[in-house]
Amino acid sequence: MRRFKFIRDPGPDSCGNNVEEFLRWLDGPACIFITGEDSGRTRALVTLLHGNEPSGAMALQRWLKSGQRPAVNVVCVVASVVAALEPPLFSHRMLPRARDLNRCFRPPFDDAQGALAEEILEILRFHHPEAVVDMHNTSGSGPSFGVCTHMDRQHDALVSFFTQRLIVSNLGLGALMELSEASFPTVTVEVGGRLDEQAHELAYEGLCRYFLAATVLDPPDTDWGLELLRDPIRLELNDNVTLTYAEQPSTSYDITLKADIEHHNFGSVGVDTLLGWAGGPERSLFSAQDANGRCAVTRLVRIENGELYPAQALKLFMITNNAAIAESDCLFYAVADDGGVFC
Ligand SMILES: [Zn+2]
Incomplete structure (x- = not known):
């Protein structure tokens, strides 16, 4: 079974010139820790739970390449690197016969995908982030939206870094946010179609806002004007x-x-x-x-x-x-x- 590779503060020159080089450098599931200006707090970004959804990994590679420093520590989990690298690049949601990783965040964790999910939860528990963003693409073309399991001002604010549409849903599918939510405010962000240039762009812009903001959960009294879609x-x-x-x-x-x-x-x-x-x-x-x-x-x-x-x-x-x-x-x-x- 592939275990996580842990990387701390990679330099701009070490992480490849494009997303494919970045993934080849990671070579498997990876956890990248970036030290922030305020090293007393940590946020989390999870991405590539699905190997055919490139925007999050592309945005992260671009961020690392830029040499910027986030406002607080960020722990970045890049999960299905092996599935993503299976040719042709970014065509496999998961490897053949494997379970969908974003349905594995509940016991039993007794196969390879379950073990990977459990390890992601352990990484989050260890770093105790103030917020978790799980970044995905939709398979078809379409606009961006966020998903959370319950709605309050914190989730409102988190989603607003990325999009203006929020789905409130708790379907009990075994998705990361369903379990992670109990410990940390968590949102799933679907930045748009996996082949859409504007989805890649939104992923990067949203990631920069999320990494650079001084606070992500206590914004001033703002009406975010989100379109809400419930249950x-x-x-x-x-x-x-x-x-x-x-x-x-x-x-x-x-x-x-x-x-x-x-x-x-x-x-x-x-x-x-x-x-x-x-x-x-x-x-x-x-x-x-x-x-x-x-x-x-x-x-x-x-x-x-x-x-x-x-x-x-x-x-x-x-x-x-x-x-x-x-x-x-x-x-x-x-x-x-x-x-x-x-x-
Ligand atoms: Zn996905």
Whole structure:
């Protein structure tokens, strides 16, 4: 099993000229400690939990190269270096047959990914950071947003270093923030699509603001004007249901979603917005659970004459256009169009 490599205050010339050289230098999961102007406090940045999400590692390499010094100590965890380096670069969310690392932050920690997750938690416990930011990319193109498990002024302020949209959600998936939140204010930041230049740019700008701010949790009395999306529901595929993306219904698949469905990311979809095509009762194809554990499928989607529509006005996000991700994770997240919870 690959164990963490610990690096302290690397010089600007030691960390490679680009992100690929940076990862080859790390050679495996790494913990980089950067001493701050105020060495009595520490913040944490976690990134590359998913090997196909480059923005955080790119931003960190750029920061190290710049030779800047953060306001306080920063402990940076770069996790799935091996998966990221598996050719082609940044194409593997995790290695084949490995579990999704961001679903492993809960016991049992008894396989390689679980051990890696446990070690990340130990690193955080050891450094006791005043805040934790876990930086990700979305698989499809789309705007940035933050996710936290509960909402207060501290999380508001943390997210505002990066984005103006905040999803409040506690789905119990085994994500880092769900466990880490008990000890440190933690937010997940999705800086945008993994192939989007502007996501890389936002990752760097946000990282600089987060590293350089004198305080991250006690800002002056500010209304951050965040757009809040509470308790989203995941629309998942039932086992053995097949899915494709196309401009017309495909008879070889149970469900065809429109190829441009990701354009609805964070937009509102009305009851007449065609999402795709499917046959059969909604519940035979999809599953979805609301915060009370009740089935929410027919509150999300309806099938009419072989066409798939929203069951009510919805706001959709984290829409994927990748069938493998839709099958192993979910098709999208949804809230009622007013951003509120489903009743
Ligand atoms: Zn991710």
